[in-house]
Amino acid sequence: MYRSVQRRALLGAALGASLPKPGAPRAAFVPDTGDVPWRRARRLGRGVNLSLWRDPLAAPKGEAEGRETLAEIAALGFRHVRLPIDMSPAVAGMPRRPEAARRLANRLAGDIAAAQARGLAVILDMHPPDMFRERLVAVPGEPERFAETWAVIARLLAPLDPESLVLEVLNEPGEALGPRWPRLQAVLVQAIRAEAPGHTILVTGGNFSTVGDLRQLDPLQDGNLIYSFHCYTPMLFTHQGAAWAQPYARIKGVPYPLRAADVRAAGAAAPAADRQAIAAEAREGAGWDGAALEALLAEAGEWASQHGVPLVCTEFGVFRDGGVNLADRLRYLADIQAALSRHVQGWTVWDYSGGFGVVRRGRHGLRVDHAMLRALGLA
Numbered sequence: 001m002y003r004s005v006q007r008r009a010l011l012g013a014a015l016g017a018s019l020p021k022p023g024a025p026r027a028a029f030v031p032d033t034g035d036v037p038w039r040r041a042r043r044l045g046r047g048v049n050l051s052l053w054r055d056p057l058a059a060p061k062g063e064a065e066g067r068e069t070l071a072e073i074a075a076l077g078f079r080h081v082r083l084p085i086d087m088s089p090a091v092a093g094m095p096r097r098p099e100a101a102r103r104l105a106n107r108l109a110g111d112i113a114a115a116q117a118r119g120l121a122v123i124l125d126m127h128p129p130d131m132f133r134e135r136l137v138a139v140p141g142e143p144e145r146f147a148e149t150w151a152v153i154a155r156l157l158a159p160l161d162p163e164s165l166v167l168e169v170l171n172e173p174g175e176a177l178g179p180r181w182p183r184l185q186a187v188l189v190q191a192i193r194a195e196a197p198g199h200t201i202l203v204t205g206g207n208f209s210t211v212g213d214l215r216q217l218d219p220l221q222d223g224n225l226i227y228s229f230h231c232y233t234p235m236l237f238t239h240q241g242a243a244w245a246q247p248y249a250r251i252k253g254v255p256y257p258l259r260a261a262d263v264r265a266a267g268a269a270a271p272a273a274d275r276q277a278i279a280a281e282a283r284e285g286a287g288w289d290g291a292a293l294e295a296l297l298a299e300a301g302e303w304a305s306q307h308g309v310p311l312v313c314t315e316f317g318v319f320r321d322g323g324v325n326l327a328d329r330l331r332y333l334a335d336i337q338a339a340l341s342r343h344v345q346g347w348t349v350w351d352y353s354g355g356f357g358v359v360r361r362g363r364h365g366l367r368v369d370h371a372m373l374r375a376l377g378l379a
Contacts, residue, residue: 036200036224037200037223037224037225037226037309037310038310038345039163040121040162040163040164040166040200040226040310041200041226041310041311041312041345041346042310042345042346043079043080043121043163043164043346044079044080044121044123044166044312044345044346044348045079045080045346046077046078046079046080046346046347046348046349046376046377046378047078047079047080047081047082047121047123047346047347047348047349048073048078048081048082048348048349048351048352048358049081049082049084049314049315049348049349049350049351049352050065050069050081050082050083050084050351050352051084051350051351051352051354051356052065052351052352052353052354053065053066053083053084053085053111065352065353067111067114069352069353070114070115070118070120071118072359072366073118073120073352074118074119074120076358076368076373076378077373077378077379078120078378079119079120079121079346080120080121080122080123080164080346080348081115081120081121081122081123081352082122082123082125082168082314082348083108083111083112083122083123083124083125084125084127084171085104085108085124085125085126085127086127086128086129087101087104087126087128087149087153088128088129088131088132088135090103090104090149090152090153091132091142091145091146091149092145094145094148094149094152095145095148098148098152101148101149101152101153102152102156104153105152105153105155105156105157106156108124108153108157109156109157109160112124112157112160112165113160116160116161116164116165120164121163121164121165121166122164122165122166123166123168123202123314123348124157124165124166124167124168125168125171125314126150126168126169126170126171127171128170128171130174133173133174133176133177134176136176136177136184137176137177137180143184143187146188147187147188147190147191148191150169150188150191150192151191151192151194151195154167154191154192154194154195154196154199155195155196157196157199158195158196158197158198158199162196162198162199162200165199166199166200166201166202166226167192167196167199167200167201167202168201168202168204168228168314169185169188169189169192169201169202169203169204170185170188170204171209172204172207172208172209172230173185173204173206173207173209174207174208175207175208177206178206179206181206181207182206182217182218185203185204185220186220186221189201189203189220189222189225193222198224199224200224200225200226201222201224201225201226202225202226202227202228202312202314203217203220203225203226203227203228204217204227204228204229205217205229208230209228209229209230209315210229210230210231210233211229211231211233211296211297211299211300213229214227214228214229214300214303215299215300215303219307219309225309226309226310226311226312226345227304227309227310227311227312228311228312228313228314229300229311229313229314230313230314230315230316231296231297231313231315231316231336232315232316232317233288233293233296234258234281234283234288235248235281236248236251236254236258236263236266236278236281237254237255237256237258237288237318237324237328237332238317238318238319238332239319239322240252240253240254240319240322240323240324241319241321241322241323241324242319242322242355243322245319246274247270247271247273247274247277247278249322250270251266251269251270251278252322252323252324253323253325254266254324255325255328256288256289256325256328256329256331256332257287257288257289257290257331258281258287258288258289259287260282260283260285260286260287262287263278263279263281263282263287264279264282266278266281267279289335290335290338290339293335293336293339294335294338294339294342296339297313297336297339297340297342297343297344298339298342298343300313300343300344301342301343301344304343304344310345311343311344311345312344312345312346312347312348313340313344313346313347313348314347314348315348315350316336316340316347316349316350317333317349317350317351317356318332318333318356319355319356320355320356320357321355322355326371329372330371330372330374330375331375333349333372333375333376334375334376337375337376337377338377341377349376357369358372358373358376
């Protein structure tokens, strides 16, 4: 999940000095590997994001998810985990001090092996804070340091089983990178591919990795890729009450299905500065229900079919703790899961034990949301 959901200014000029110039060599073409990425996408199946894994996303002490979590996840019926990792401190040390990247890779190798030992596949997701994306635009040499960091990590992870490890280039590139993202993504894929030739790489569209962003992406020249997108549509419902998610932080009680009248009511109660963003949630007056989600995800599936590539959705969910009606939350999750099952090879719900979570941890131990699991088709 990209922590900032508000629009950002494009920081265009500085990036041109850091990224490869238009005449620079493109990523080397990797021949079509046939069924390999399809088989591995299907192997992923249903999964869950570990948003509090150890310390990468600054989880509060005592709440971070560790290797003991993996047995719980496997027992609930999930087939893979997505590990969101902040690699930006390792990037900062490149190229003169690659030790941080090596330490990160060695720690990750142990984590991934532990998951694989539990029968879980792993998506390793480079998931830095917002500031890192801005550095990719504004700081000369930062994209090259990122590619060098990926090369170090890929080299040390290459011995791990490629059938159950997928390497994700970057979570939600964001608007700062803008039209420069496809070229940077190709360079990063090339850096990973040079060190991990047998592993499948997960790529995505620009901006916030929505279905619309996916449809703007031209497939890369590599035959061992899985393509991905995220879906939190409509944000007015899925992010209501989330403190970091302006303009939805102060909104509660938004229903699902979401009618145009509900959007108008939310806009009328919101500050004037937020009304335009809220009004856009109305889908031109049609609102959102199971049929609308089906139509949206069919667009993603049609794009993948057109290009002959496997497709997964690596983030979707509904914030649990912001005032949402829990019955509506379950209805939404059931609808989107049903639509995803028809249009993608695998999906990863956000998240395991965070604010969107499948479980809660408290003084009395682990409390599983069995109704949520049923909505996701897992119970």
